Amino acid sequence: MSAHAENLTHDDAHGHDGHGALAENNFLGLPNIKLAMWAFLGSECMFFGSLIGTYFFYHGNSLSGPLPKDVFSIGITSISTFLLLMSSVTMALAVDSMKQQKPSTARNFILATALLGATFVGFQVLEFHEFYTEKHLVFAGPNASLFGSTFYTMTGFHGTHVTVGVIWLVIMSILIQKKKLVPGKEAVNVEVMGLYWHFVDIVWIVIFTFVYLLEFLK
Amino acid sequence: MASIADFAAAQKPIYHQERPSKTGLLDWLTTVDHKKIGILYGGAGLFWLLVGGLEALLFRIQLAKPDQHIFVGDTFNGLVTMHATTMVFLAVMPMIAGFSNYFVPLMIGARDVAFPRMNAFSWWTFFAGSLTINASLLFCGAFPAAGWTGYAPLTTKDFGGTPIDFWWAGLTLLAVSSMVAGVNFVVTILNLRAPGMTLMRVPVLTWMMLVIQFLLAFSFPPVAVGLILLAFDRTFGTVFYSTGMGGDPHLWQHLFWLFGHPEVYVLILPSMGIVSEILPVFTRRPLFGHHAVIFSGVFIGFVGFGVWGHHMFTAGMGPIADAAFASTTAIVAIPTGVKIFNWLGTLWNSKMTFPTAMLFAVSFIPMFTLGGLSGMMHASPPLDLQQHDTYFVVAHFHYVLVGGALQGLFAGFYFYMPKISGKLLNETLGKIHFWVFLAGFNITFFPMHLLGNHGMPRRIYTYPADAGWNTENLIATSGVFLMTFATLTFVYNLITSLKNGKDAGSDPWDANTLEWMTSSPPPVHNFDFTPVVLSERPLWDHKYTPGFEIPVPEKAEEIHMPSPSWKPMWVSASAGVIIVGLLTFNGIAGIPGWPLCIVGAIGVVLSVYAWVTEPV
């Protein structure tokens, strides 16, 4: 070592995160996969920001009905919102169990999260169905309205994110079952999944508050 | 003086792969090596540069004289649209991705990127996107013709033909590719730095690459949303862009330019980084104001998200928005000026040498500055009302894009090719390239300032003889031939030097940074041992500053390298199937295409499962 080795601000100890397989250097001491998820969620903020922004840019522009007030039923949506919020709790418990070396408990919580997520998506399907058939809010085609297009697109993309999350959770539970995903170094995978899940929840809270609730403020 | 040859004496490492790399063509299809992916990107970029150049040559021939009818109407519009789309997304961006792939890991002393398979996925998705955009020529016999900015409702079913479908589909794939690459490289640069490489010791080029990866990750989503809405309008019949249903043409403009302006910084910052690497090497001194250059780059990246409205001054946003965007745009001049003065400070009173790389790097400065100055002019709304959609704007962005971004990349090729191929490029051909290109570039684009001031609009396929635009147009077109000749000389030089070039050795320029301490071309694992970084110019100080030698470990390192994989291509291909499903959603010749979307989605899930369970 040279005389100036004290210039090092970081010791030579190489962390491994068991992920990129060659994370020889691990400068921030943070697993690559976690950093990647944070960066990805930043990108997702811009994505949902643009979708929600579009919704508000067009708010009140619809030339044909129905209007938001005619279709939203806060009661039912509150229930599905509550279920989604609860899924964040089970997700957090799953992450915690994995950290405490309890893979089968973690798996159960993961499945519970997936179930709650799937129920939320189920509610959304029912909501879309009701809006379409009973309240004549149309997404596309000759009877479409601007509100219909923007509303279904925005909430549909959120629902797609939940669905992707559910698939991911199911795959993860299979991997834990097969002992291909074990506590220890790999627990970070569950944590990262959790970041995604909480993010998707937060997006829903934003949509529920600003799109649904604020509509009735005036 | 510790010589660089010390490193050769280091213990050869033992390196291990789960599955050995394949050979020949299969190797290129399954590789996850950042250097090979870099070469793929760079090669694709050069190819599309020639295609985009050809398109420009054709429409410049049409414009050489008044009242010509060689390429008219949508043919002309298609050439212009594809010229810009190609140059921005398929030529300059992939060349940048090439440099970023090849050199970022080398500059930070890493063995590869953080997620090598994700990197291969980005490449294959880019590849699919580049073919998709151009496929409209094959399937429709025409190019998309709504301009590279694709203003909706010009691109909706009512006004834009089927080629537009290829345009949104291709761009969506490119957007996915760029966002994924952005995330991957952010992690790579932040986390895979060699021990001791604190942020202020990260080379300026890598810094600028870091900034643009954030820009890629955060600016592509808005345009992706815009494209998705467009796709929905065209495929399903939603009404986002139908003014008849209450839609507002501003929506696309906002979504596009919220991406579009950060995008122009994506194009310029890497070249600024390359120039900041080259000037110190050939002036044999450190970069003047090194930290200021870095911080101004970061600042440009931030401000870049707040200026998009300057493209919309004529769209009627109202005086308050106009004033706000004019001010933020004016602020951009500050960090840009900081960079320019620091480069000048580096050059001032120094003993320069002028190989071709340095010629391009030095001429970058005034050419880019000219473009920046005209940019400042249309940052002012009243001036912009005169200049918008005239050739003055065309002159502006070609000075920054060609005089700036492209010249910077040319400099990069002359500087870095020896590392990639192990051979120096021919200097005589290089100087011909430089001087002819510089002349051709100015002959083409300088007169466009005048044309713009004399009122010639952009995107018209011909003009009457008495409009007073004849001379400048003829001059401009003649310059294109010079640029074409120069670029062909460059390509010839690149190819022939692979065989006949002089051996470069590991450090041909007596340079500063880590990539020059390993052999040319570098071994698969990049470095025989992980270097420890002790200063801003680790290799320079290793050579010339006693006490700063890079320590060579006594024991050979054990290295695990990632294995080749088909999975990235599977995922890209499945995504491609979804896109084809969307393109043919409502059926072609009575056969509905929508089931392909389901097939593709299942394909994505299955291949991702195979991906995560595959040992690396």
Ligand code: HEM
């Ligand atoms: C120095 C700071 C810069 C300023 C103040 C600036 C300002 C502007 C403004 C106000 C416009 C809109 C003009 C109009 O359409 O009426 C514009 C257009 C444009 N600028 Fe810049 N610019 C700058 C740097 C750059 C750089 C570095 C690039 C790319 C490398 C770039 C690329 C473009 C392009 C491509 C357009 C035209 C887009 C289109 O309408 O097709 N600019 N610039």
Ligand SMILES: [Cu+2]
């Ligand atoms: Cu701009």
